[in-house]
Amino acid sequence: MTFLRGLWHGLKVLGAALYAVLTVGLIWAGLAQLGTAPHWGWACLAVVLAVFAARGLIHNRGVEKGASYVIAAGLYLAFLFVAAIVTNGL
Template sequence: MIFLRGLWHSAKVISAGLYWVLSLAFLWGGVVQLGRQPAAGQACIGFVVCLFLLRFVLVKRFISTGVFNVAATAAFLAFIVILDATGLSGLA
């Protein structure tokens, strides 16, 4: 049981920093892509804005900050996979 608690704590700590870094990266990437692929840029910016709004609504009312950070980081990774699969990742 101690191992699982340690694993969960590690996931929360790593996700806390990764959530904010991915938020900034997606905002920057969205602004940059507005010139070449407006749909991808708007999707990136909209995704970050939706996560920010969810954060303000859910955290401290329904779930803890750590749980939200882990879930949001997983959502960012899923969104990266979706963008890459649809060809909107901005890579040649």
């Protein structure tokens, strides 16, 4: 059981770090793309705002703070995966 708690703690730490890095990265990418591809720029900024709001809502409803970071990082990675498929194809 201690091993599983350690894995969960490591995932929460990784999720918090990914959330912070991807938030800054998507804001930066969104602002940079507003000049060349405004639809992707606004999409990046909208995803950041939506994930920030969703993380705040689920945290206030009893979800553990670390788990909300893991969920938010997963949502960011899902958006990046879909964006890569749409722009480059499979």
